[in-house]
Structure formats: C-alpha cells, structure tokens
Amino acid sequence: MRIRCPFCGERDVHEFTYLGDANGTRPDPSVADAAEQFHDYVYLRDNPAGPHREYWYHGAGCHGWLVVERDTRTHEIRSVAFAHEEAAQ
Amino acid sequence: MKYSIFSLAANALTGHKGWKPAWRDASPREAYDVVIVGGGGHGLATAYYLAKEHGITNVAVLEKGWIGSGNVGRNTTIIRSNYLLPGNIPFYELSMKLWEGLEQDLNYNAMVSQRGVLNLFHSDAQRDAFARRGNAMRLHGVDAELLDRDAVRKMLPFLNFDDARFPIQGGLLQPRGGTVRHDAVAWGYARGASDRGVDIVQNCEVTGFRIENGRAVAVETTRGTIRARKIALAVAGNSSRVAAMAGLRLPIESHVLQAFVSEGLKPLLPGVVTFGAGHFYISQSDKGGLVFGGDIDGYNSYAQRGNLPTVEDVCEGGMALMPMIGRVRLLRSWGGIMDMSMDGSPIIDRTPVDGLYLNAGWCYGGFKATPASGWCFAHLIAHDVPHPAGAAFRLDRFATGHLIDEKGQGAQPNLH
Numbered sequence: 404m405r406i407r408c409p410f411c412g413e414r415d416v417h418e419f420t421y422l423g424d425a426n427g428t429r430p431d432p433s434v435a436d437a438a439e440q441f442h443d444y445v446y447l448r449d450n451p452a453g454p455h456r457e458y459w460y461h462g463a464g465c466h467g468w469l470v471v472e473r474d475t476r477t478h479e480i481r482s483v484a485f486a487h488e489e490a491a492q
Numbered sequence: 493m494k495y496s497i498f499s500l501a502a503n504a505l506t507g508h509k510g511w512k513p514a515w516r517d518a519s520p521r522e523a524y525d526v527v528i529v530g531g532g533g534h535g536l537a538t539a540y541y542l543a544k545e546h547g548i549t550n551v552a553v554l555e556k557g558w559i560g561s562g563n564v565g566r567n568t569t570i571i572r573s574n575y576l577l578p579g580n581i582p583f584y585e586l587s588m589k590l591w592e593g594l595e596q597d598l599n600y601n602a603m604v605s606q607r608g609v610l611n612l613f614h615s616d617a618q619r620d621a622f623a624r625r626g627n628a629m630r631l632h633g634v635d636a637e638l639l640d641r642d643a644v645r646k647m648l649p650f651l652n653f654d655d656a657r658f659p660i661q662g663g664l665l666q667p668r669g670g671t672v673r674h675d676a677v678a679w680g681y682a683r684g685a686s687d688r689g690v691d692i693v694q695n696c697e698v699t700g701f702r703i704e705n706g707r708a709v710a711v712e713t714t715r716g717t718i719r720a721r722k723i724a725l726a727v728a729g730n731s732s733r734v735a736a737m738a739g740l741r742l743p744i745e746s747h748v749l750q751a752f753v754s755e756g757l758k759p760l761l762p763g764v765v766t767f768g769a770g771h772f773y774i775s776q777s778d779k780g781g782l783v784f785g786g787d788i789d790g791y792n793s794y795a796q797r798g799n800l801p802t803v804e805d806v807c808e809g810g811m812a813l814m815p816m817i818g819r820v821r822l823l824r825s826w827g828g829i830m831d832m833s834m835d836g837s838p839i840i841d842r843t844p845v846d847g848l849y850l851n852a853g854w855c856y857g858g859f860k861a862t863p864a865s866g867w868c869f870a871h872l873i874a875h876d877v878p879h880p881a882g883a884a885f886r887l888d889r890f891a892t893g894h895l896i897d898e899k900g901q902g903a904q905p906n907l908h
C-alpha cells in the first residue's frame with residue numbers, strides 16, 4: 404500500500420500512522436444527552452466493507468494529517484487530502 | 493461412528509474405504525428454534541453445547557462459505573489463559589479446562605498439545621509487570637511460573653540472550669498453554685453437533701433480518717428465508733456488517749492479521765515463545781513448520797491479506813529474538829479479518845433487538861476462547877441469563893464504564 408501525500412508525493416505506508424474513521428464529529432459537551440453522544444463518538448464505528456474515510460498521519464514525512472478514502476475490501480486508495488483543508492470546506 | 497483404536501485398525505485392514513463423512517452437510521429447513529449465523533469455531537461450539545448441555549437440538553448453523561473458511565482455519569493455534577483482569581481470567585481458564593477434556597468429550601483428535609507458552613521479558617519493569625500477571629493468574633488457580641534467565645537458557649539455548657537493546661532477562665511460563673489443531677476443532681464440534689441433530693448449512697449467506705415489533709423473527713439468506721425463535725451471531729470479522737443489517741452499530745473495527753509458516757524443520761521449538769520487546773510469537777507445528785506472527789497491520793480491512801511493512805516488522809522481531817531463523821525459507825503467509833473491539837475484550841450478550849444475540853469482538857485471541865465462548869453463548873441463548881464466566885462481556889460496558897482493557901490502550905483498536 405502506498406499513499407500519495409499531497410505535499411510529499413507517493414510514499415510507502417510504512418511512513419504513516421493510522422488513526423481511524425474520519426467521519427465522526429466531536430459532540431458538543433453542553434447538550435443534554437452529551438454522555439450518550441460521546442459514547443457513540445468514542446466507541447461506535449460504521450466499520451464499512453467498502454469506501455472508508457480515515458485519518459493518516461505522515462510522521463516520517465511532512466507531519467501532515469491526511470484524510471484518505473480507501474476501499475477496505477481491496478486497499479485501493481481513491482483520494483488523499485490534507486485534513487485541515489477538508490475541515491475548512 | 494465412534495472413533496477408536498478398533499475402528500482405526502478395522503479401516504486400515506479394509507484399505508480405509510469405510511470412513512464416512514464426519515458430519516451431515518444439511519439443506520436449510522423453514523424454521524428452527526435457534527439459528528446461529530457463522531460456521532466458525534464459535535458458532536459450531538455454540539451449536540454443540542446448545543445440543544449437548546441444554547438439550548436444544550432444533551438448531552441450524554448457517555455458514556456463507558464452508559465451515560472453517562474463516563479465522564478458525566487461519567489462526568496460529570495458540571491456547572493460553574495468562575490474563576490479568578478479573579473479567580477475563582475465569583473465562584479463559586474455563587476455556588483451558590474445556591480444552592483439556594475436549595478430545596474425550598468430542599471423541600475427536602484435535603491434537604491438543606499443552607507444550608507451554610513462554611512470554612519473555614527484557615527489562616526490570618517488564619519483569620515486575622509479568623510477575624504481577626503471574627500472581628493474578630495463580631490467585632485464580634491458573635498455573636504460572638516466573639523463569640529467570642538461566643532457566644530460559646536451559647529451555648531455549650539458541651535465543652539471542654545478549655541483544656544490545658533487548659537482552660532476555662527471563663520469562664513468564666504457562667506450562668498448560670500450548671497449541672491445538674485448528675481445523676480439527678471446527679470439524680470435531682461440527683461432528684458432535686451434527687450427531688445430535690444440528691443442521692450445518694454451508695454456502696448460505698445471511699443477507700438480512702426480518703424484525704417484527706422489535707423482535708428478530710427470521711433471517712434472509714441466499715438459500716431463502718429461515719424463521720427462528722432465537723438468532724445468534726458469531727461471524728467474527730464480519731460482525732459489524734451483519735449487525736448493521738439489524739440496525740446495530742457495534743464498538744468494533746475489522747482489521748487484518750497476518751501469519752506465516754516456514755518450510756518444515758526438525759524439532760526445534762518445544763513450545764510457544766513470545767518476544768517481549770516487539771510483537772513476535774512463534775511455535776513449531778507437528779509437521780515441522782515454524783508458525784509465527786506479530787501485530788495486526790493496523791488499518792481497517794476486509795481484504796484477508798496484508799501489506800509488506802508488517803511482514804518486514806514481524807521478520808525483524810523474529811531476527812532480534814532468534815537470529816538463526818534468518819536462514820529458514822518462508823513457505824506461506826496469509827491474513828484473516830479480526831473483529832477488534834474498543835477495549836480488546838469480547839462481547840457475549842443480548843442486543844437491543846429482542847431474540848438477537850451477539851458473540852463478537854474476539855480480536856486476535858479468539859481461537860483459545862472457542863470452547864468457553866460456545867459454552868457461555870449457548871448458556872445465554874438457552875436461559876437468557878449470562879453464564880457467570882462470561883458475564884463481564886456485556887455490550888453496554890462501553891456506556892457504563894466497565895471496560896476490560898488488558899493493555900490499557902483505550903478506544904484505539906489497532907493498538908490492542
């Protein structure tokens with residue numbers, strides 16, 4: 404598996420660290436059902452067989468956090484973007 | 493047919509033409525008392541104990557491929573009960589006791605071999621942690637021995653004792669740990685269940701659930717709709733996918749774990765050995781191959797194959813521990829999909845859907861659990877009350893804070 408970092412170019416997966424699902428949004432701690440929402444956010448996963456948006460950290464390269472869309476059935480990578488750019492959209 | 497020295501001799505004299513299939517390959521009927529989804533070790537053990545211990549024989553095991561095609565036929569066959577936490581120790585020790593009587597119980601040779609599991613330590617701090625684990629085990633009546641460097645050297649003189657960074661200081665030995673022929677576990681349980689009337693249905697994939705008034709009443713399959721009073725999931729790496737069809741989101745991620753086997757060698761390793769300074773473990777099969785593995789690849793996967801960085805990492809661990817394996821040729825490597833839970837411990841529980849039961853979250857250590865998992869899951873399905881040995885493995889523990897996190901890693905499944 405190789406990931407095409409938008410800054411460094413295509414690199415071996417060895418250079419990256421995986422965090423996991425990039426779809427979750429940290430809940431608002433002040434809402435009434437915050438405890439339940441935090442439980443879902445921290446512990447539950449969609450865990451799909453197919454396209455998966457996930458965070459990778461380029462620790463042996465530019466130190467950037469990336470959002471990678473990858474097919475969990477084939478490991479094929481469909482897109483890579485900087486996490487901060489995704490978040491800004 | 494009962495297997496014995498006499499049936500073996502009789503068949504040997506008649507050219508081994510008299511052996512019958514060990515279990516019935518059934519076609520599905522319209523309805524059952526219990527439908528078990530997943531014909532791996534856990535599903536088959538559950539069916540067996542439902543029939544044998546609870547008298548529930550109107551049972552089907554539905555397997556999308558062939559039995560044993562999942563993790564039960566892909567693992568590195570290690571059994572042990574060297575756990576630290578209260579929810580885990582009694583469960584894995586129950587499993588060890590069931591392994592010890594399994595072959596007589598099933599009348600099937602599963603090659604249960606208690607050749608010992610040795611976890612090496614490489615620093616004072618690690619020795620203290622292992623001593624604590626050994627003490628916890630002994631308090632629960634589990635065997636554990638702390639070996640010093642000389643005792644390990646006597647057992648395994650060829651290890652790299654004086655590695656500059658990770659010298660071997662000793663090890664924690666569980667003499668009753670060991671290995672079991674994994675395929676035979678699937679076949680043995682299948683035979684025992686089938687003999688008691690359980691239908692084992694292969695090439696039958698569950699594609700949906702019929703839920704009426706909050707109760708699961710039937711499964712949709714590639715071989716038609718099958719009604720059931722109770723439906724039990726034991727689909728390991730596919731748990732999230734199957735549970736999603738019933739509207740559930742689970743505290744599970746699926747990850748790939750690789751394993752490796754070398755060409756056959758003369759007897760070399762007496763038992764199972766694990767490297768304490770990296771993730772590497774190794775044993776030798778009765779055929780002579782060195783069977784070894786290490787960490788999961790570390791990213792969500794349903795691919796049943798991994799990538800080269802993990803291969804390199806595992807081999808580096810092997811070379812650090814046992815430099816002589818550098819000259820051994822690798823024969824095969826493969827991968828399986830692990831149901832990694834958020835605290836590294838399993839789930840055996842009811843679900844929010846009435847009549848739907850869940851057995852999942854086995855991470856990379858569910859083979860050793862097979863007998864106790866089947867035992868406790870069958871008890872839960874039969875009585876709607878958890879078995880005491882598996883009572884801690886609740887689905888709601890992530891909400892209530894009763895996590896069972898042996899490694900203390902938190903909700904990061906690729907670190908468990």
Ligand SMILES: Cc1cc2nc3c(=O)[nH]c(=O)nc-3n(C[C@H](O)[C@H](O)[C@H](O)COP(=O)(O)OP(=O)(O)OC[C@H]3O[C@@H](n4cnc5c(N)ncnc54)[C@H](O)[C@@H]3O)c2cc1C
Nearest residue numbers: 530532533534556562563564567568570698828858859860
């Ligand atoms: C490489 C590797 C090494 C391992 N080493 C060890 C070890 O040394 N010791 C240890 O204790 N554990 C080990 N494990 C873990 C252990 O193998 C698993 O935790 C355990 O086998 C899981 O339970 P099972 O046997 O029921 O799973 P499986 O055999 O995977 O059974 C699940 C079954 O469900 C079926 N299924 C899935 N979806 C559907 C559907 N929709 N409809 C019908 N059927 C379906 C699958 O086809 C599969 O046969 C290892 C695993 C791997 C991959």
Ligand SMILES: [Zn+2]
Nearest residue numbers: 408411464465
């Ligand atoms: Zn980069």
